[in-house]
Amino acid sequence: MEKKDLRDLGIISLPGDPGYGSRFKELFNSRLYSVHQRIFPDGETYIRLTDELQDEKKLLIIQSMFPEQDRRFFEILQILDILDNYDKDIYLLILYMAYARQDKVFLRGEPVSARVVIRHITQNSKVKKIYVAEPHSDYVSKEFDRVHAINLIRIMGETLREKWISRRPIIVSPDQGGAERAKTLSEIFDTEYLIFRKYRDRYTGSIKTEAPENIDFVRGKETIIVDDILSTGGTIAEVASILRRSGSEKIYVLCAHCLFVSDALNKVLSSGIDKIFCGNTVKKFIEDPHIEYMDLSSRVGLYLAERLL
Numbered sequence: 001m002e003k004k005d006l007r008d009l010g011i012i013s014l015p016g017d018p019g020y021g022s023r024f025k026e027l028f029n030s031r032l033y034s035v036h037q038r039i040f041p042d043g044e045t046y047i048r049l050t051d052e053l054q055d056e057k058k059l060l061i062i063q064s065m066f067p068e069q070d071r072r073f074f075e076i077l078q079i080l081d082i083l084d085n086y087d088k089d090i091y092l093l094i095l096y097m098a099y100a101r102q103d104k105v106f107l108r109g110e111p112v113s114a115r116v117v118i119r120h121i122t123q124n125s126k127v128k129k130i131y132v133a134e135p136h137s138d139y140v141s142k143e144f145d146r147v148h149a150i151n152l153i154r155i156m157g158e159t160l161r162e163k164w165i166s167r168r169p170i171i172v173s174p175d176q177g178g179a180e181r182a183k184t185l186s187e188i189f190d191t192e193y194l195i196f197r198k199y200r201d202r203y204t205g206s207i208k209t210e211a212p213e214n215i216d217f218v219r220g221k222e223t224i225i226v227d228d229i230l231s232t233g234g235t236i237a238e239v240a241s242i243l244r245r246s247g248s249e250k251i252y253v254l255c256a257h258c259l260f261v262s263d264a265l266n267k268v269l270s271s272g273i274d275k276i277f278c279g280n281t282v283k284k285f286i287e288d289p290h291i292e293y294m295d296l297s298s299r300v301g302l303y304l305a306e307r308l309l
């Protein structure tokens with residue numbers, strides 16, 4: 001990627017950053033400030049900005065909120081508190097936003113946790129803009145003026161298309177909430193998409209998946225299941241089993257945030273997945289021949305450079 005000169009931008013990489021800070025330093029010629037983190041014996045989080053801030057006008061904070069979602073969230077609040085004492089324009093990049101799935105009250109008595117996260121970041125802080133990479137839904141960008149979503153699925157799709165130039169996989173969304181992602185990918189690959197239905201029992205968390213009527217369409221074809229998050233792997237495994245039974249020849253997954261909680265990888269692989277393409281948005285990388293991590297840092301950097309220059 002062509003380098004951009006963003007010397008007027010300082011970068012602060014928080015403990016959840018999976019390496020974008022040092023990549024941006026290289027791409028933008030920007031200064032990267034260090035943060036020291038430790039955990040007190042009772043579990044409390046301590047951070048300290050160890051470098052003296054120089055004269056850059058803009059500061060970009062980078063964080064990803066997995067693993068240890070609550071700690072990562074609190075580090076954002078702590079750094080914003082530190083930066084209160086400086087006259088800078090502050091921007092925040094959240095590579096994985098935790099709690100984004102609780103974007104409404106599903107059962108009486110619940111909080112809207114996505115709102116809790118953004119409210120606390122914006123209230124009483126000078127943060128000018130928050131860039132959230134592939135948020136679960138458009139709730140945060142619609143609800144909060146300062147929040148902008150970065151479409152990682154588009155970036156991943158375009159990258160894959162360059163390699164798969166003559167392939168026409170059928171795109172599959174595991175639920176209606178992911179329909180836009182499937183549409184985006186199908187446009188990139190110039191192919192069709194199918195939308196499954198997913199029903200979640202809000203009390204037990206268990207899911208039931210229903211295939212669309214034209215599922216036979218996948219027979220003998222390659223399919224890509226697209227999703228924002230792979231957590232326990234239950235959603236992907238359910239859809240993959242149906243695709244396999246329906247005769248899909250090869251089944252791939254393209255997912256922005258691969259959390260791989262507990263035995264998710266085994267679950268997904270035993271459902272018949274051939275390969276999983278993951279974004280590098282969280283600080284957890286599993287080495288496995290079935291997983292391919294896509295380094296999205298240059299494209300995300302370019303997106304930000306165009307907006308922060």
Ligand code: R5P
Nearest residue numbers: 228229230231232233234235
């Ligand atoms: C939910 O609607 C999300 O888009 C993902 O489908 C979900 O979070 C995946 O979770 P799991 O891997 O635990 O099924």
